[in-house]
Amino acid sequence: MRQEWGRLVALLLSQFRRLDLVEDALGDAVEAASRTWPADGTPDNPAGWLMTAAKRRVLDRLRTEGVAQRKLPMLLTDAEHREEGARTMADSGSLVEDDVLRLVLMCAHPALAPEAAGALSLRLVLGVPTADIARLFLVPEPTMAARITRAKKRIVGAGIPFAVPDAAVLPDRLDIVAQTTYLAFTAGYAPGTGPDLLRADLSGEAIRLARVVLGLRPDEPALVALLALMLLQHSRRDARVRDGRLVLLADQDRGRWHHDEIAEGTRLLVGPVLAGPVTPLTASYALQARIAAEHATAPTADDTRWDRIVGLYDLLLQVSPSPAARLARAVAVAEDRGTAAGLAALEGLEIPSSHRPAAVRAELLARSGDTDAARAAYDQAIAACGNDVEREFLERQRETLG
Amino acid sequence: MTRFVVLIAYGSSEWDGASAETRDYYFRAHDAFSAYVAEHGTEHSSGALADPGAATTVRRAGRARDGDVVVTIGPFAETTEQVGGYYDVELPDLDHAITAASLLPAAYSVEIRPTITIT
DSSP states (O other), X not given: OHHHHHHHHHHHHHHHOOHHHHHHHHHHHHHHHHHHHHHHXXXXXXXXXXXXXXXXXXXXXXXXXXXXXXXXXXXXEOHHHHHHHHHHTTOOXXXXXXXXXHHHHHHTOXXXXXXXXXXXXXXXXXXXXXXXXXXXXXXXXXXHXXXXXXXXXXXXXXXXXXXXXXXXXXXXXXXXXXXXXXXXXXXXXXXXXXXXXXXXXXHHHHXXXXXXXXXXXXXXXXXXXXXXXXXXXXXXXXXXXXTTEEOOGGGSOGGGSOHHHHHHHHHHXXXXXGTSOOOHHHHHHHHHHHHHHHHHHOSSGGGOOHHHHHHHHHHHHHHSOOHHHHHHHHHHHHHHHOHHHHHHHHTTOOOTTOSHHHHHHHHHHHHTTOHHHHHHXXXXXXXXXXXXXXXXXXHHHHHTTO | OEEEEEEEEOOTHHHHTOOHHHHHHHHHHHHHXXXXXXXXXXXXXXXXXXXXXXOEEEEEGGGOTTSOEEEEESOSSOOSSOEEEEEEEEESSHHXXXXXXXXXXXXXXXXXXXXXXOO
């Protein structure tokens, strides 16, 4: 049922152009299905059944609506497509695919706030329950429900269309789809608390979103590189937490990594789509994916090719410089060329309101035997750390200094 | 089709000392905007506004219906960016409005607002 959600939303939107009614109507239809199918048996054409039920609900709502509501602005669509759609209805597969692309582009529109776009994409394209989206973005469910409602109002109010833009603009818009997807993915890895430490299962929804878009635009370099990156990072999820505690990469049980996902990710990286010249965004995703692949394909932590990883970070810093990438490069330099070189690479690096530079410095100082300086750096990191689980980890590290 | 008002904010002083070449760039940018709108929709009207120093603001005291009319010198709000002109256009959607707005001179901040029907 979930696989059909985006297609059904797209078809209902192109027919009724009422963003406020369509999602509720489909939700009601799915709920009715979960009540009646177990007793009556699943219909021969489940998607058709849901579509009919949802349409009936939209029509019911339209009939009972007041005059004032009928005058509300409708979702804008590309006009020529409307005529085409009326002629052929839902018979042609490619027309439906176009509608799903319209839906994806509408949800990840640059005139929406990035987090709202991410949430809306998961809700409308994939049918992820609002409660799960709220957990992913670490907000209470009513807050997320209100955010999604506001985003839908903004789409209609600002004139964001349910349409495929000009070919000249489409690549940029697909880049924004990729960025929106990656934002939803990384939200699942932002540290939470307790059992929600990683919420990694929810990051899998972003991978599903990327697969939906790649189903529509198979050779889009940014999305291919992004899928590789997400698969390679996501493959480690089961080994990253043990007994509610973070496990560092070097200490992870590599047998618990998802090797099928690692294989798919590395295969995507060497494919023809990424062989030619690519945009900076695509290059940045591909380089991060290649770094993740170096880790994922090393048989043991000791076999990690840190020299190659440092080289990849050097390239990444040229394509898209960031303090986070500099920090990660410093860690790699320490592994490759020793702690002194790592500490030198950390020189002058600061990330506002982040404990990570201090935490890395503390770890390297501890390794170099400078216990006093290490303790001071740990104190600094602990003071700046806003997450309980990570703070506990840092406190344990400080204890072991003796 | 949606009716959009395209509001342009621009530091007016920049225009006064502009070279012939700069002025030519501005005129060509506005022509490109109008040509794009004509191709995809309708341009209903447009206007360049006089300097904010020429603005007069009228309010009712205390916003009360029977409040005295208070006339003050200057625009609604004193900000560094002031509305310096507008276009009233009809275009298929926000994507077209953004494309049109991006044809205007680079020094502008452009605000796109759909108009609504008051019932």
